[in-house]
Amino acid sequence: MVNITIKSLTFGYNGSMILDNLNLVVEDSEVLGLVGPNGSGKTTLIKCMDKILKPKGSILIDGRDIDTVSRTELAKRLGYVPQSSSTPLATTVFDTVLMGRRPHISWRVSDSDLDKVADILGLLHLEYLAMRDFSQLSGGQKQKVLIARALAQEPEVLLLDEPTSSLDMKHQLEVMETISSLVKEKKISAVMALHDLNLASMFVDKLAILKGGKIYAAGEPIDLLNAKNIRDVYGVEAVVMNNLDRPYIVPLRSLNEGVA
Numbered sequence: 663m664v665n666i667t668i669k670s671l672t673f674g675y676n677g678s679m680i681l682d683n684l685n686l687v688v689e690d691s692e693v694l695g696l697v698g699p700n701g702s703g704k705t706t707l708i709k710c711m712d713k714i715l716k717p718k719g720s721i722l723i724d725g726r727d728i729d730t731v732s733r734t735e736l737a738k739r740l741g742y743v744p745q746s747s748s749t750p751l752a753t754t755v756f757d758t759v760l761m762g763r764r765p766h767i768s769w770r771v772s773d774s775d776l777d778k779v780a781d782i783l784g785l786l787h788l789e790y791l792a793m794r795d796f797s798q799l800s801g802g803q804k805q806k807v808l809i810a811r812a813l814a815q816e817p818e819v820l821l822l823d824e825p826t827s828s829l830d831m832k833h834q835l836e837v838m839e840t841i842s843s844l845v846k847e848k849k850i851s852a853v854m855a856l857h858d859l860n861l862a863s864m865f866v867d868k869l870a871i872l873k874g875g876k877i878y879a880a881g882e883p884i885d886l887l888n889a890k891n892i893r894d895v896y897g898v899e900a901v902v903m904n905n906l907d908r909p910y911i912v913p914l915r916s917l918n919e920g921v922a
């Protein structure tokens with residue numbers, strides 16, 4: 663069980679404001695989707711949560727400011743999947759995923775670490791790639807391996823930056839289904855930046871819509887994914903239908919307004 667509370671978070675690159683006094687709570691057993699136009703600050707927010715960037719304001723994990731949590735301890739609690747990655751040092755897929763166990767290993771890899779890696783490769787149907795060089799994989803295969811590496815950390819919170827951007831339809835569903843069932847089963851949380859509002863509608867419990875460095879709205883997809891919000895935030899005219907109590911969005915045309 664974990665709770666993340668973000669209070670008055672403010673961050674800018676070289677003096678230009680990107681995140682402006684943000685407040686947000688991530689509950690346990692929750693998939694939180696961060697959506698918003700290109701450049702609205704989703705990656706920046708995720709990097710602040712993983713202490714890669716140093717914002718003003720505070721991020722509390724179970725009431726404790728992450729500034730007071732060591733890198734190693736944070737790596738046991740938060741598993742970060744970047745948007746893209748320079749090739750990790752390890753060569754094979756197996757070794758790349760094993761790197762995720764690093765925060766839990768003192769100096770010797772145990773049988774249980776190896777078993778965990780094998781289990782995760784199985785969970786994401788990656789066994790057939792286990793002995794392949796990471797650097798020679800396709801973009802989508804690499805993306806799945808990086809997700810597997812974060813799962814191997816057994817974190818309480820997964821931070822995923824557009825985890826499905828390189829995946830085909832089947833693998834998008836597979837990854838989202840796997841993450842959402844792990845979140846429920848293990849009572850962890852996931853925060854993911856997403857562009858696909860229909861995937862968000864299907865899989866997230868809560869949405870935070872970013873616009874102009876602020877949270878434009880936060881809440882359940884059914885309450886937020888409507889034509890007005892999509893017009894305001896993205897400058898897109900869309901038809902929103904209801905499909906099994908989930909909004910289903912069909913974008914119609916760009917309105918040249920409403921950018922971040």
Ligand SMILES: Nc1ncnc2c1ncn2[C@@H]1O[C@H](COP(=O)(O)OP(=O)(O)OP(=O)(O)O)[C@@H](O)[C@H]1O
Nearest residue numbers: 675676680698699700701702703704705706707855
């Ligand atoms: N290292 C950097 N130095 C300066 N400006 C940056 C840097 N990284 C990002 N920015 C700027 O910060 C703003 C927010 O970028 P960020 O990557 O957080 O947005 P995003 O919502 O994740 O975008 P996208 O959907 O395109 O991935 C953008 O205007 C971007 O140009």
